Amino acid sequence: MLKVYEEKLEAIKADILEIGHEVIDAMEVCFRALQNDHICDLSNIELSEKKILAKSNEIDNKIIATLALYAPEARDLRHLVSYLKITNELVRTGANAKDFAKKFKKSFSDDLNTKMILEYTIPLLKSALLSLKTALSIVDEKNEKHVEEKCRRVIVEESKTDDIFSMIEKNILKLISQDLDLSKEYFDMLKALRRLEKIADRSVSIANLLQYAEVGGEIVQS
Amino acid sequence: MDVKVKIEDLNLWYGANQALHNINIDLYDNKITALIGASGCGKSTFLRCLNRMNDLVGSARIEGNVLVEGVDIYDKSIDVVSVRKRVGMVFQQPNPFPKSIYENIAYAPLKHGIVKKGSDCDELVESSLKSAGIWDEVKEKLQAPGTSLSGGQQQRLCIARTIAVKPDVILMDEPTSALDPISTEKIEALMLELKEKYTIITVTHNMQQAARIADYTAFFHLGELIEYDETETIFVNPKVKKTEDYITGRFG
Numbered sequence: 001m002l003k004v005y006e007e008k009l010e011a012i013k014a015d016i017l018e019i020g021h022e023v024i025d026a027m028e029v030c031f032r033a034l035q036n037d038h039i040c041d042l043s044n045i046e047l048s049e050k051k052i053l054a055k056s057n058e059i060d061n062k063i064i065a066t067l068a069l070y071a072p073e074a075r076d077l078r079h080l081v082s083y084l085k086i087t088n089e090l091v092r093t094g095a096n097a098k099d100f101a102k103k104f105k106k107s108f109s110d111d112l113n114t115k116m117i118l119e120y121t122i123p124l125l126k127s128a129l130l131s132l133k134t135a136l137s138i139v140d141e142k143n144e145k146h147v148e149e150k151c152r153r154v155i156v157e158e159s160k161t162d163d164i165f166s167m168i169e170k171n172i173l174k175l176i177s178q179d180l181d182l183s184k185e186y187f188d189m190l191k192a193l194r195r196l197e198k199i200a201d202r203s204v205s206i207a208n209l210l211q212y213a214e215v216g217g218e219i220v221q222s
Numbered sequence: 223m224d225v226k227v228k229i230e231d232l233n234l235w236y237g238a239n240q241a242l243h244n245i246n247i248d249l250y251d252n253k254i255t256a257l258i259g260a261s262g263c264g265k266s267t268f269l270r271c272l273n274r275m276n277d278l279v280g281s282a283r284i285e286g287n288v289l290v291e292g293v294d295i296y297d298k299s300i301d302v303v304s305v306r307k308r309v310g311m312v313f314q315q316p317n318p319f320p321k322s323i324y325e326n327i328a329y330a331p332l333k334h335g336i337v338k339k340g341s342d343c344d345e346l347v348e349s350s351l352k353s354a355g356i357w358d359e360v361k362e363k364l365q366a367p368g369t370s371l372s373g374g375q376q377q378r379l380c381i382a383r384t385i386a387v388k389p390d391v392i393l394m395d396e397p398t399s400a401l402d403p404i405s406t407e408k409i410e411a412l413m414l415e416l417k418e419k420y421t422i423i424t425v426t427h428n429m430q431q432a433a434r435i436a437d438y439t440a441f442f443h444l445g446e447l448i449e450y451d452e453t454e455t456i457f458v459n460p461k462v463k464k465t466e467d468y469i470t471g472r473f474g
Contacts, residue, residue: 002411002434068457069433 005070012066012083013139015059019052019090020136026097027129027199030104034122042105045098052094056087063087075213082213085221086206093132093202096195100125103192107185113175120168121193124161128196131157131203138210147214154207161200168193226251226391226421227272232286234267234276241267243446245286249391249438254413254422256436256453258429259468264445265425269393272423273309274302290391307334310384314396316376318368318383323360326368326379327351330387346386353419354382355412374405381412385420392416394424398431410435429469433457441465 026047033041063084066072072080104121108114134154141147172190176183205221212219227249234242242264249255257265267276274295276282287294295305307330318326327347328337337343347364351357356378360371368379377397384392394413398406413422413435426432432439433453440450441464449456449465460466467473 002407002414004414005434065454065458069454071430071433 001070001072001076005066005072005076008062008066008070009076009079012059012062012080015055015062016083016086016090017136017139019055019059019087019094020132020139022047022052023090023094023097024129024133024136026094026101027125027132030097030101031122031125031129034118034125037118039105039108042101045101047094047098047101049091049095049098053091056091059087060084075216078216079213081219082209085219086209089202089206089209093199093206096198096202100192100195100199103188103195107188107192109185111182112185112189113171116171116175117168117189120164120171121196124164124168124193124196127157127160127164128199128203131161131200132206135203135206135210138207138214141210141214144215147211151207151211154203158200158204161197165193165197223253224251225249226291227423228287228289228292229271230287230289232268232271232284232288234264234271234285235281235283236279237281241445242271243444245447247440247447247450249421249423251421252417252419253437254417254424254435255438255440256432257423257425257440257442258427258432259442259448260473261427263442265440265442266395267445268442269395269423269425272391272393273306273311275306275311277302307387308389309391309393310387310389311393311395312377312380312384312397314399316373316380316400318371318376318379320367320369322365323351323368323371323379324364326383327386330383334387336387350382350386351379353385353416354378355408355415356382372405374401374408377401377405377409378412381409381416385416389420391421391423394422396425396427399427406431429457441468443468 026045029045030042033039033044063080067080108117131154134150134157138147138150141150169190172186176186208220225248229245229247232242232245233240245268257269259265270276271284271288276284284296288296290308293300295309319329321329324347327350328343331337331346332339332343337346348357351360356375359375368376371379398409401409410431413424416422424436436453438450439453439456441448441456443464449460449462451461456465457469460469
């Protein structure tokens, strides 16, 4: 492929990573806020869904132009198709991260069992964050074995989020049954936590797409 | 962006047959412009108007203006040889002279008085071959016949020969149609390098080639310029249905 094509591909990769890192930065702000028990810091996240969507559209248009102009094949084609789908995953991930911060802050109150909530939310957020970080690290990975290994790590983190979410869901349902007056607050909290689980799901999807791009086979969307 | 070549109301007839109809187009400096269209649509005829190659066709009659940097190359006061020096041409089939690699490059510059025999000429030969990306392959055999090179090398030799007379514009008429994919990629990469110094106008039947390398693309049909725009626009959002039908293979 021509140098100009390689340059365009690198620019697309850089743009994708830029969106990804914006989401990661926001999640790290959330993580620190929970770890330091400064829930009000959740409003510090600088994540604009509009901006991410605009950037994602910009990348998609770049990809379409690159597909039209360079007619890539094999690995080159797989990469561009994967990137086209990944931008959508990243938009959703960003929306989930923002939603989590907003909903968690709104639902969190001393009326709830905050100790238990934080005890589970911190590892849940940690796993979701790690799954996204690991998935995005595959973008620059060329070694097929490393790609597959990283994919497995993302899946492990996603399983962890599933398990932690199941545990906290079970505990919250128990608390609701003890005090029905707080059921709305607890359900809202569950909705917020569900966003983290979704982030891990999206990370698996990103990892699978990147594995497909590098290793080949068929697209498998989780 | 600077306009290097401006074409105004260009019409061309071969005898009674009108081959080009009222073409108006601005070709930009340091850009690659690809001319696409089905066989017989007039793209090569148009290309040949840009360095007065059609003067060699007895039945050809031209109306309109072709301005290279503001000077009409069809003006009576203009010397046709100087036009072809300023507007060089690379053909479909590599056509090195039956001379040595060195002489292929040195012939025209010596003839035009651009250099004198000796170290100046040696330097020009070397720099031209380097610019055409073939120096490393031929530096040890400059006295070998140009025809002893492979097809792709011969085409790059022809490009070096064109560059040697220091043109402003390089015309290329399907420069890779006789080459294998590896040689084609080398020529395409070379064209992308050369556009930094020259204005390149190329005819191609390979639409993917136009898409890959051209900054602007002009689509011709039955002697008319149907659409001319940035290549990305032509290949992603063409404005004219005929263009879309052609590039998507719905007619040819």
